[in-house]
Amino acid sequence: MSKANIVLNHGTLAVSGQLSRHSVAHIKNSEYVNWFAHGAVNVDLSKVNKADTAGLAWLFYLLEQAANHSCQLSFSNIPEKLTKLITLSGVDGLLPITCD
Numbered sequence: 001m002s003k004a005n006i007v008l009n010h011g012t013l014a015v016s017g018q019l020s021r022h023s024v025a026h027i028k029n030s031e032y033v034n035w036f037a038h039g040a041v042n043v044d045l046s047k048v049n050k051a052d053t054a055g056l057a058w059l060f061y062l063l064e065q066a067a068n069h070s071c072q073l074s075f076s077n078i079p080e081k082l083t084k085l086i087t088l089s090g091v092d093g094l095l096p097i098t099c100d
Contacts, residue, residue: 002050006031011038016047019055019082027058036069042098046077056085059095074098 002018004027013035017023035041043062048055059075066073074096078086086092 004048004055006035008035008041011041013041013043014047015043015045017049019048019051019058021052021054024054024058032062032065033069036066036071036073038071040072040074041066043073043075044077045075045079045082048079048082051079051082051085053085053089056082056089056091060091063095 002020002022004019004023005016006027007014043059063073076098078097086095
């Protein structure tokens with residue numbers, strides 16, 4: 001079964017594994033409150049090995065949840081395949097991506 005592992009450590013939300021329709025469906029809504037209790041959080045996607053359009057939609061959902069909790073959210077270390085999906089989906093520039 002595909003799975004996304006998510007760990008918050010010192011303002012960085014490290015995501016690893018798969019961001020797919022199967023994995024994002026298992027992420028509990030109650031976790032968002034803990035993730036976005038900080039003023040700013042960076043989502044590190046360097047260890048994501050697979051992502052589909054549902055995973056991309058989840059990133060936008062994260063952005064919405066962070067705003068609901070008055071948390072500034074940014075994304076870093078976007079894997080090449082996810083970058084291509086962002087481009088193909090026509091959502092370039094809509095996610096706050098930081099360059100490392």
